[in-house]
Amino acid sequence: MTYVASPSYDRHDANRTSNLRQCLETARRHLDETSHSSETEKIETLVASAIEAGWEEDEVREALSAGDEQGNKMPEHKSPVPTIGVVPSSSF
DSSP: OOOOOSSSSTTTTTTTHHHHHHHHHHHHHHHHHHOOHHHHHHHHHHHHHHHHHTHHHHHHHOOOOOOHHHHOOOOOOOOOOOTTTTTOOOGG
């Protein structure tokens, strides 16, 4: 399971939504770098991890869908482009 930080604010605090988005972005970045799961699987992992951390399912799903609607979804991790002709010095 991916780590999602626990809420820093009470359920009715105005800062809670931005706190949740920050926690989800960090966890999403980690998932993109380490997981080859589908987009749907990553979202479900984020939701389950956030609930485990103390977030409410409705607020997590709302934050994730709001990020998708605004185009704020974390970009997919891309592997570096190999450079042709470069040989590591350790291979000599």
